[in-house]
Amino acid sequence: MDSIKIVGGTQLNGAIPISGAKNAALPLMIASLLTDETLTLENVPRLRDVAQLTHILTNHGVDYSVDGKRLGQDQLTGQTVHLRAREVVDTTAPYELVSKMRASFWVVGPLVARMGRARVSLPGGCAIGTRPVDFFIEGLKALGADIDIDSGYVVAQAPNGLRGGRVTFPKVSVGATHTLMMAAALARGETELVNAAREPEVVDLADCLVGMGARIEGAGTGTIRIQGVERLSGHRHSVIPDRIETGTYAMAVAMTGGDVVLEGARGDLLEAALDVLRQTGAEITETNSGLRIYRNGNGIASVDVTTEPYPGFPTDLQAQFMALMTRAHGHSRITETIFENRFMHVQELARLGARIRIDGHTAIVEGVPALRGAPVMATDLRASVSLVIAGLAAEGETTVSRVYHLDRGFERLEEKLGRCGAQIERISA
Numbered sequence: 001m002d003s004i005k006i007v008g009g010t011q012l013n014g015a016i017p018i019s020g021a022k023n024a025a026l027p028l029m030i031a032s033l034l035t036d037e038t039l040t041l042e043n044v045p046r047l048r049d050v051a052q053l054t055h056i057l058t059n060h061g062v063d064y065s066v067d068g069k070r071l072g073q074d075q076l077t078g079q080t081v082h083l084r085a086r087e088v089v090d091t092t093a094p095y096e097l098v099s100k101m102r103a104s105f106w107v108v109g110p111l112v113a114r115m116g117r118a119r120v121s122l123p124g125g126c127a128i129g130t131r132p133v134d135f136f137i138e139g140l141k142a143l144g145a146d147i148d149i150d151s152g153y154v155v156a157q158a159p160n161g162l163r164g165g166r167v168t169f170p171k172v173s174v175g176a177t178h179t180l181m182m183a184a185a186l187a188r189g190e191t192e193l194v195n196a197a198r199e200p201e202v203v204d205l206a207d208c209l210v211g212m213g214a215r216i217e218g219a220g221t222g223t224i225r226i227q228g229v230e231r232l233s234g235h236r237h238s239v240i241p242d243r244i245e246t247g248t249y250a251m252a253v254a255m256t257g258g259d260v261v262l263e264g265a266r267g268d269l270l271e272a273a274l275d276v277l278r279q280t281g282a283e284i285t286e287t288n289s290g291l292r293i294y295r296n297g298n299g300i301a302s303v304d305v306t307t308e309p310y311p312g313f314p315t316d317l318q319a320q321f322m323a324l325m326t327r328a329h330g331h332s333r334i335t336e337t338i339f340e341n342r343f344m345h346v347q348e349l350a351r352l353g354a355r356i357r358i359d360g361h362t363a364i365v366e367g368v369p370a371l372r373g374a375p376v377m378a379t380d381l382r383a384s385v386s387l388v389i390a391g392l393a394a395e396g397e398t399t400v401s402r403v404y405h406l407d408r409g410f411e412r413l414e415e416k417l418g419r420c421g422a423q424i425e426r427i428s429a
């Protein structure tokens, strides 16, 4: 298992290219199951989760190809991939594949919509929580599917196709919104999704589905209406930039001090996070190539944060922000409302000298004058990068182990940070 070694204390200066969004690329790839024509996706990031999803999709019969290198492109340029489910030869998504990446479960929607049946393994939980799928099951039932749970699999049947219906989500769920929107696109009649997720990745998927011929209104609001159509066609779509990667690198610069342009970043995708960062003392300006993050020698102000569904402060930036607050003046309160176990980075940050107390769903962070490097262990995707951020500011050497967590969602992180002056290298085991 690889690890990453960091010697802290240098500022970050220069430019970092922002990759296509992992959390948009995954549902977009799954949407290829809805048509027998080719779906071409540009700006797809080179991530473990993307690679894992191609195993799932090719198992269903999707032909998958990637454009080769082009003039002027390098390893940090997004990929152009072509997916074609000419026919779906297998409507089962097996446990050994789905359990490795939860979003694989979302294939249940397109499979039952197009094929009238699906047998998809329950994904199981992960480090940050149990992550149930009850909203998916109730939603598909509302569209006329018969659902059974058999030996750890969700078995969905709709031999006469799905019909439109009204789905009210008890809690905002990004995955359930994606999945039901895709299913409804081929259902007979109108579907209304109430209390739908408003994330930019939902809007990106809706934009692509409309380009494929779907009839969707209200994406980005809490109510999405879908008028089902007989079939969908191929399309070419470019994945939006990754707002979580953008916020992560912005917090890294705020932590170390320096001046970095995040190329291709869109500030409108993470306004709540940028507002909080400005309150900590970072200066953030839009440029014609992306976002400039700048913090001079002044200190870091402590700011309280509560995670919320979009457009609130994203849970996927909570761990990164906590790392930043470990070096702030005073105390900050960070409340996690989305997942029940998303504080596992706390004990690892404490190994670097951070002072953090947990009170229920709230972490109280007391800023310290310095962090000191130490060996730490990544426990989940976003926790892993919070340890990198802390290591960039810690005195001495920090080694982050189990970086396979990191590789799920951050493309060539050590290269991107190294180009801006970070003393960081990957140690391959």
Ligand SMILES: CC(=O)N[C@H]1[C@@H](OP(=O)(O)OP(=O)(O)OC[C@H]2O[C@@H](n3ccc(=O)[nH]c3=O)[C@H](O)[C@@H]2O)O[C@H](CO)[C@@H](O)[C@@H]1O
Binding pocket: 022, 023, 024, 026, 102, 103, 129, 130, 131, 132, 133, 134, 135, 136, 171, 172, 173, 174, 175, 176, 315, 316, 338, 339, 340
């Ligand atoms: C691949 C991807 O896009 N992952 C994102 C997606 O995950 P994901 O779609 O899995 O997260 P959800 O938005 O569904 O989860 C929100 C909350 O709803 C609960 N819930 C969800 C479904 C369900 O059927 N029943 C239920 O109770 C979850 O346990 C959680 O407490 O949204 C999360 C919340 O923004 C992000 O942190 C993840 O990065």
Ligand SMILES: C=C(OP(=O)(O)O)C(=O)O
Binding pocket: 023, 101, 102, 103, 126, 316, 381, 382, 409
């Ligand atoms: C939790 C995340 O992803 P996933 O839903 O795939 O676990 C994430 O991207 O932070």
